[in-house]
Amino acid sequence: MTKKILSKEEILHLAHLARLTLTDEEILKYQEQFGETIDYIKNLGELDTKNVPPTNSVVDLKNVTFEDGVENLIGLTTNEALQNAKKIKGNEFIVDRIMQ
Amino acid sequence: MFPGKTITQLKSLIDEKKVSASEVKEYFLKRIKKYNAKLNVFLTLDEKSEGGVPLAVKDNFCTKGLRTTASSKVLDSFIPPYESTVTTRLKKEKLLIIGKTNMDAWAHGSSTETSDYGPTKNPWDITRSPGGSSGGSAASVSAYLTPGGIGSETAGSIRQPASWSGVVGLKPTYGRVSRFGVIAMGSSLDCPGPLTLNTEDAAYLLSIIAGHDPLDATSSPLPTENYMDEMKKRKSYTIGISEDYFEGLDPDVAKAIEKSIEVYKKIGFKTKKVKLLSPNYAISVYTIIQRAEVSSNLARYDGIRYGNDRTTFGTEAKRRVMLGTYTLSHGYYDAFYKKAQKVRTLIINDFKRVFNEVNFVIGTPTPITALKLGEFAKYPFFGELMDKFNEPAAMAGIPAISIPVGLDRSGLPIGMQLMGNYFRESDILNASYQFEQETDYFSVIKKGIENYKD
Numbered sequence: 001m002t003k004k005i006l007s008k009e010e011i012l013h014l015a016h017l018a019r020l021t022l023t024d025e026e027i028l029k030y031q032e033q034f035g036e037t038i039d040y041i042k043n044l045g046e047l048d049t050k051n052v053p054p055t056n057s058v059v060d061l062k063n064v065t066f067e068d069g070v071e072n073l074i075g076l077t078t079n080e081a082l083q084n085a086k087k088i089k090g091n092e093f094i095v096d097r098i099m100q
Numbered sequence: 101m102f103p104g105k106t107i108t109q110l111k112s113l114i115d116e117k118k119v120s121a122s123e124v125k126e127y128f129l130k131r132i133k134k135y136n137a138k139l140n141v142f143l144t145l146d147e148k149s150e151g152g153v154p155l156a157v158k159d160n161f162c163t164k165g166l167r168t169t170a171s172s173k174v175l176d177s178f179i180p181p182y183e184s185t186v187t188t189r190l191k192k193e194k195l196l197i198i199g200k201t202n203m204d205a206w207a208h209g210s211s212t213e214t215s216d217y218g219p220t221k222n223p224w225d226i227t228r229s230p231g232g233s234s235g236g237s238a239a240s241v242s243a244y245l246t247p248g249g250i251g252s253e254t255a256g257s258i259r260q261p262a263s264w265s266g267v268v269g270l271k272p273t274y275g276r277v278s279r280f281g282v283i284a285m286g287s288s289l290d291c292p293g294p295l296t297l298n299t300e301d302a303a304y305l306l307s308i309i310a311g312h313d314p315l316d317a318t319s320s321p322l323p324t325e326n327y328m329d330e331m332k333k334r335k336s337y338t339i340g341i342s343e344d345y346f347e348g349l350d351p352d353v354a355k356a357i358e359k360s361i362e363v364y365k366k367i368g369f370k371t372k373k374v375k376l377l378s379p380n381y382a383i384s385v386y387t388i389i390q391r392a393e394v395s396s397n398l399a400r401y402d403g404i405r406y407g408n409d410r411t412t413f414g415t416e417a418k419r420r421v422m423l424g425t426y427t428l429s430h431g432y433y434d435a436f437y438k439k440a441q442k443v444r445t446l447i448i449n450d451f452k453r454v455f456n457e458v459n460f461v462i463g464t465p466t467p468i469t470a471l472k473l474g475e476f477a478k479y480p481f482f483g484e485l486m487d488k489f490n491e492p493a494a495m496a497g498i499p500a501i502s503i504p505v506g507l508d509r510s511g512l513p514i515g516m517q518l519m520g521n522y523f524r525e526s527d528i529l530n531a532s533y534q535f536e537q538e539t540d541y542f543s544v545i546k547k548g549i550e551n552y553k554d
Contacts, residue, residue: 006426053445
């Protein structure tokens with residue numbers, strides 16, 4: 001069995017950051033599997049990247065913007081924007097209360 | 101009525117008024133209804149729309165008014181209010197989106213087994229996986245439920261199912277085909293492409309979907325080529341052979357690829373030994389960057405504006421979001437994400453160097469033929485290892501094709517892969533077309549269809 005590199009608390013912290021709920025079984029499974037994955041990806045350490053710039057995107061494009069005043073082809077009507085929402089009131093989405 | 105006819109052949113029949121578009125549609129609808137229960141290819145059918153030749157489209161392309169789920173219960177009842185650029189362009193060419201196909205949920209996987217709607221079965225052996233994540237579209241073409249399909253790749257999701265299901269699968273250069281309206285997985289990697297019965301259809305579909313799209317800021321403004329014409333010019337190329345891309349192959353797969361190299365030599369292609377970085381590094385770069393982009397892309401599913409809430413994510417999506425959150429988190433960002441971005445640069449430079457010497461690098465998309473359903477789940481990191489020959493091209497963003505080159509000892513299809521230089525889709529299609537003309541290997545496809553009688 002691969003070693004667990006993350007504690008249960010660390011897994012729960014990551015789950016909180018990602019707004020995910022995990023079962024006890026998932027927590028245990030992820031602890032083991034992350035160990036396996038992180039062990040594997042350590043092979044990148046074999047390559048010298050000291051003077052290598054990072055790649056964000058393989059396409060050589062900079063500052064792609066729409067011209068001012070062009071027709072908006074991606075706008076939605078209010079109805080379209082709301083059509084898939086489970087809870088709406090008038091023209092608004094209903095969200096959970098954050099401050100109690 | 102139309103046994104095994106390709107998209108371009110059917111299109112000619114319709115254009116010449118030898119058959120009507122609705123006859124063609126009814127023919128394929130009938131086949132879909134006959135076999136879909138057995139193969140689990142389509143999640144949603146559009147029986148009402150009229151058009152021309154029917155296509156199967158992976159369920160991560162938004163289709164206005166037609167349910168789009170990415171095979172996840174999170175989007176179980178999602179009806180897109182807008183249309184992807186790829187499907188817009190297909191419809192403009194009078195192609196009919198007859199249905200949306202099953203896939204790994206969010207495209208996370210190489211077998212369709214992570215779908216929340218059950219796996220698609222491989223038409224060659226229904227106890228096996230068709231590959232994935234575009235497994236539904238590949239199986240649809242393989243069983244001739246449609247004469248062609250659209251899939252998408254992040255790393256291998258077109259080439260691998262094409263290989264396992266015995267059809268042609270083309271992954272274009274990143275940025276050649278618009279991602280607008282495609283449910284995002286790894287935004288710096290995602291790439292739509294065709295799954296077809298032959299090279300000509302791949303060239304035909306690419307000529308429709310390729311080209312600049314102002315709605316996708318990463319789409320390339322470089323001009324497209326006439327892929328159909330370029331494909332048919334008799335050209336001679338040099339094929340690069342890198343030993344690392346032959347490591348760990350099943351003996352039948354290795355033999356088939358070696359035989360393919362001999363075919364190319366016979367028609368006058370040159371071969372040259374080249375040395376590329378081991379694909380084992382691409383696995384790590386891919387694992388880090390893709391998980392990071394997944395964690396960011398899946399953050400938008402809040403269940404407020406559309407879809408169900410985050411408790412409906414399946415275990416594979418959660419695993420990837422968790423790992424991405426970890427590698428992007430404070431203290432680990434440089435060690436993992438930034439390091440991976442730097443090695444990505446090395447992979448790109450490595451291919452650029454080799455493409456100064458050769459036109460293609462040859463290999464296979466997968467070291468083995470189709471696995472039994474259930475095998476992937478036994479090894480969580482297995483999918484990445486299985487996709488090691490697809491990940492380098494994905495990380496570099498270069499185009500590649502998988503074409504059928506025979507059957508293994510169990511009668512399962514074997515795929516051969518050609519990777520090409522940036523925006524050289526026409527070269528890849530040309531070499532694929534010459535191979536198709538020279539050999540009867542593509543009869544694999546026809547043989548597959550014979551098991552699915554009208």
